[in-house]
Amino acid sequence: MTELRPEHFRQLYADLRKVKNQKTGKPLSEHTVEGVHATLCTILSDAMEGGFLNHNPAWRTYRYTGRKTEKKIADPETLQKIISALEEESLKHEAYFKLII
Incomplete structure (x- = not known):
């Protein structure tokens, strides 16, 4: 866990955006990618509180890539x-x- 780096998370989010939804065949929604990020941040924050990590490597790695309205x-x-x-x-x-x- 201590070897996780922000670039690992950025790559994960980029890869998730390419994955197809099994039911619809469309790419995963940005909401899904955002949910994965939120879950990872929570898990890693808990690891910090437990003394397993000094910092959360997932912080500030997610950028919404949706269209601006x-x-x-x-x-x-x-x-x-x-x-x-x-x-x-x-x-x-x-x-x-x-x-x-």
């Missing part, structure tokens, strides 16, 4: 409607929502 934002007309509606609310709520808009 474009964030949806309100158009100017919708924002103006929200601001107008907030003007009828308390000053506290109005200020809060104007800050986040």
Whole structure:
């Protein structure tokens, strides 16, 4: 266990992304790969607490490789409607929502 290195985990995750799901024939989902990473981190953290390891070699080895989605934002007309509606609310709520808009 002490010979485990971050590159071992990175390679494992890359290999898992190539594995086909036996039921669907599609590649394993990113959620599955993330679950494997979470499980390994938990096991290795327990090994650290038990004194078997000095550090967790799986930490900071997982990067989500899914597609980035474009964030949806309100158009100017919708924002103006929200601001107008907030003007009828308390000053506290109005200020809060104007800050986040």
